[in-house]
Amino acid sequence: MTGSPSGIVSRVPLPRRPRLRAGLPVVQRRTNEIQIGLDARHAVIATDLPPILVDVLRGLDGRRSTDTLLSLVRGEHADRLKAMLWSLAQRGLVEDAEGSAHRSGLPVSPSGIAPDSAARRSFGVHGGGRLGAAVTALLAGAGVARLCLAADGVVGKSDVGSGFHDDDVGRDRTSALANVARRLHPDVRIGRLRPGSASTELVILTDAVVPAPEVVTDLVAWGVPHLVARVRDGIGIVGPLVVPGRSSCLRCADLHRAGRDSCWPRIAGQLAGRYQEADITSVYGTAALAVGQAARALSVTLGTPSAQPPPTWNATLELDCVTGVVTRREWPPHPRCQCGAPQRRAGH
Structure with a gap:
């Protein structure tokens, strides 16, 4: 099997009910050769396959267990199928459908980070405007197991359009966010966001x-x-x-801004905690980028071996949906901040 990505994750268990991740086509290149995925960064090519293995690999939909699949190919091909399933799981191209009928919608990572691990994790969302609703909808739609939510105030008319419905107007934002999640993922576990809770791994x-x-x-x-x-x-x-203690914090960024603009602290005080209305195009684009980066961030926060720091490590990504440009702006640890990051190298 060719197409090995860089930075393969540490060994993962063989899925009980293997299912190809959402959006991964399986195409036949030759009679005995198939390709899984189209992006050169993570697509794989399996060659010299007997017809039975071609059929099995094209039919990885989670309805059959690994044991059943191995019995179908008989002993002569069982070891090869097992190795191929494990290799696909390592690359994050196959997920385990065991115990979840909800196909994970978290993105396949070309860096080799297995995204199905993120779907078993707990995310928090703090914010109940258009963007918070869109982020909540994307996380729930991706099959995240648990969401911890917090938002102030009630849903307004200007919040409708990215997850909130007209009948949510006037409703408590936190409760409305929970409804957004349950509409897309009825089995998602919902909780109140409490920073001290060990169940929330990234907010x-x-x-x-x-x-x-x-x-x-x-x-x-x-x-x-x-x-x-x-x-x-x-x-x-x-x-x-x-x-905390590893990457630059928001105070680091504020100190950098204040160094460039002495009025920034006063401006920040006027903006702090205040929801900003946004156009729907920017909301959807930003929400998608945020959820993708959140899934990527778990590799660092959970200490995945050899994981490279994500693009948002000591930096921001600025998305202009009109020009189609994403700009990365660095915000390194500030020497006057006491967060602990200045004494550490990025990613350590």
């Missing part, structure tokens, strides 16, 4: 250009990794990813 802070200081303080105090997502003047901004 996405949405909608506010400047997140509420008290929320950020709690997340840092409890050592909870968090990723900021917001839309500013039609530009979607995702990052930085804050892993």
